[in-house]
Amino acid sequence: MSTFQVILYKEDYYEEITRMGESRIIEDHPDKVFWGNVNLHGDQEQLQKVFERIHAHPMVQRGILDKTKRPRIQDFEEAILLQVYSVNKDESGEFELLKFILGPKFVISFQEKDGDPFDGVRKRLQDNKGIIRSKGADFLLFRLLEAIIEGYFDLVEDLQGLDFFSKSRLGDWNPDPASMKSMENLNQRLFEIKKSIRPLIETVAFLEKGLSGLIHKKNAKYYHDLRQQCQFLIDSIESFEHRLESSINLFFTMQGHRQNQVMKTLTVVSSIFIPLTFLAGIYGMNFEYMPELDDKYSYFIVLGIMFSIAVGMTIFLKMRKWF
DSSP: OOSSSEEEETTTEEEEEOOOOSSSSHHHHSSSSEEEEEEEESSSSHHHHHHHHHHHHHHHHHHOOOOOOOEEEOOOOOEEEEEEOOOOESSSOEEEHHHHHEOOEEEEEEEEEEEOHHHHHHHHHHHTOOOGSSSSEEEHHHHHHHHHHHHHHHHHHHTTTTTHHHHHHHHHOOOHHHHHHHHHHHHHHHHHHHHHHHHHHHHHHHHTTOOSSSSSSSGGHHHHHHHHHHHHHHHHHHHHHHHHHHHHHHHHHHHHHHHHHHHHHHHHHHHHHHHHHHHHHHHHHHOSOOOGSSSTTTTHHHHHHHHHHHHHHHHHHHHHTTT
16 A cells, blocks of 8 residues: 555545645545545655645644554544444454544545545545435445444454354354363454444544534434444444353253263262172181181072172163163
């Protein structure tokens, strides 16, 4: 990604600019909407030119350059500063703090990494799809925030498609420690997603109220829909968490059941052989006088008794439905 990208548009006009240059883009095109996308790790000279061209308040500049990874929204009357988390489109799926400045006729977005979720918005502007070109900067900001939320929806859908969850639904899930670890990692991931989305709901709610003159009242309905999408996403995540918690409880229940089965087997075996061991222990003692030992049939008699005890215990335990 280049350091600076600009899209300048209105209903019947579209232009892309890759450098700020010395021109007064905003002042020279008062009838057009200006969207600038800036890489904060790029050319710092270009970044300062951006601040100069939009006459950014010093507090806005400090907010953009601040390294604190904290979502927030601040209204400076002539501009609104927003900071929200977005899901990276790379394989890492990490969260990145995106920053926005909304002005009367412009939106500036700032990011630290290459790649963003705004390709769909660029495509709409380029192909003049929908009403985006006929609307102002506040509607453009709505579309950008909507793209961020769609990224969260895609992430949650990917998590819901994990294999061990599919097997759980089919009833042939065979839990093991590796599955347990995967579920714990998934639970942590859902917590991180919720932690990133909740500030976004507060940001959208502020914009929906239209307390700033930069959000037109006729466009407040779009932010209302956006807030409902955020709430639906939170509800979906919480439902997913309950389902995950049920699977974790199922894991422990199955583990407990397996242990009970093992203990029951050991108990049955012990119940049968303890009396036999008792008899073997008695007649295994080396006392000099044991009358039974003089009988030539005593060995077979004891074996018969032991066999009868084993059969009797087996029948008794079977009647008690121990196995």
